[in-house]
Amino acid sequence: MPVRTSQSSQGSRGRGIGLGLALASAVAFGGSGVAAKPLIEAGLDPLHVVWLRVAGAALVMLPLAVRHRALPRRRPGLLAGFGLLAVAGVQACYFAALSRIPVGVALLVEYLAPALLLGWVRFVQRRPVTRAAAVGVVLAVGGLACVVEVWSGLGFDALGLLLALGAACCQVGYFVLADQGAEAGDEAPDPLGVIAHGLLVGAAALTVVARPWTLDWSVLAGTSDLNGTPVAAGVLLAWIVLVATVLAYVTGVLSVRRLSPQVAGVVACLEAVIAAVLAWVLLGEHLSAPQITGGVVVLLGAFVAQSSAPAKDSARPVARGGPDDPERELSAPGATA
Known part of the structure; x- marks a missing residue:
């Protein structure tokens, strides 16, 4: 049947684009730590670095916020949640953890999020979870034990680990909220509008917490040491704002809309690998063999836990919107038979 073949082809292309966007987001997010730590x-x-990052990105996206100025009236809860969790919460917890533990370790702990996302699907959305998914969670937790070297009496700063875990919890909110509203089809909120307003909400919340009026602006006029190489602080900040925030959020949210929170979360795990490698090469942060092994096991566990979750398939001929359908289509406008 030609119509079915055409829909399948479009669905495959859409998934391919979604995977490409998710990979671009992982690379962009992965470069934030190595640029922020020298600052x-x-x-x-x-917190000042987080505020500069989010406030700068909010200014860049301000024209889009103006263009979608009706969005706060239509979806105030979505924008508030996205701004407080997906923007302010993730960034504040991650950067605070970054000041106490190595970049690679902070990201590996943060990327327990796919396993936590599985718990959200099972216990909050009350959707079935496969045995493979449960095995993946066990692997992720076991790998984390190797990363933090529990046999040495928790060698890393306990508060730093808790902050990284807080970032993981907030990242679950990022994946869930990035997909919210997509079930509305053509009436779904524009993802760029959600990001723009979310950044404004996040910047406002961080202003209260970070108190930027106490920021030492002279640091931005000088240079920062990148493993022995002086780099202009302004260049590092521009990378954090334009690439590691604006580009990362735009490609990330678009990938979730084309795939699903679970599948996008799997690809996002590559951020931890990218950041760890960059920290090793650019910052000289070396991890021990057990920690590297544990990190691989964490990523493997996250992948196994989520690999059974299907991507959104616009060609699947099922009725959409059923609350009891665990594989229901969330965002395929115009995909009716």
């Missing part, structure tokens, strides 16, 4: 070591408070 923190140069004298900036971690």
Whole structure:
């Protein structure tokens, strides 16, 4: 049947584009830590770096927020949740953890999020979970035990680990909220509008917490040390704002809309690998063999836990919107038979 073949082809292309966007987002997010840590070591408070990152990105996206100015009236809860969890919560917890533990370790803990997302699907959305998914969670937790070297009496800063875990919880909110509203089809909120307003909400919340009026602006006029190489602080900040925030959020949210929170979460795990490699090469942060092994097991566990979750398939001929259908289509406008 030609119509079915055409829909299948479009669905395959859509998934391919979604995977490409998810990979681009992982690379962009993965470069944030290595650019932020030199600024923190140069004298900036971690919360000040987060505020600069989010406020700068909010300014870049401000024209889109103006264009979608009706969105706060239509979806105030979505924008508030996205701004407080997916923007302010993730960034504040991650950067605070970054000041206490290595970049690679902070991200590996943060990327327990796919396993936590599985718990959300099972216990909050009350959807079935496969045995493979449960095995993946066990692998992820076991790998984390190797990363933090529990046999040595928790060698890493306990508060740093808790902050990284907080970032993981907030990242679950990022994947869930990025997909919210997509079931509305053509009436779904524009993802760029959600990101723009979410950044504004996040910047406002961080302004209260970070108190940027106490920021040492002179640090941004100087240079920061990148493993022995002086780099202009302004260049590092521009990378954090334009690439590691604006580009990362745009490609990330678009990938969730084309795939699903679970599948996008699997690809996002690559961020931990990318960040760990960059930290090793650019910052000289070396991990021990057990920690590297544990990190691989964490990523393997996250992948196994989520690999059974199907991507959104616009060619699947099922009725959409059923609350009891665990594989129901969430965002395929115009995909009716």
